Amino acid sequence: MTTNDGGQAFPYGDHDHGGASGMTLRDWFAGQALAGILSGGFADTIPHDDINGGSDAAHFAYQYADAMLKARGA
Numbered sequence: 001m002t003t004n005d006g007g008q009a010f011p012y013g014d015h016d017h018g019g020a021s022g023m024t025l026r027d028w029f030a031g032q033a034l035a036g037i038l039s040g041g042f043a044d045t046i047p048h049d050d051i052n053g054g055s056d057a058a059h060f061a062y063q064y065a066d067a068m069l070k071a072r073g074a
Helices: 025-039 041-045 055-073
Strands: none
């Protein structure tokens, strides 16, 4: 199954002629969600310590990103 990445969040350059294409909207949403998770009280409710190196917080951030993309497409 292919994950909907939402396309490019900040496209720039001409991708067909060697230009960079920017980050995906999914990555942008996940980054924004992760910032909220780590700065708010929610971070204290999920494992994100030295044992897993923050992978649980990142996992939840992408779950939020996927939910935002789904809502956006509705």
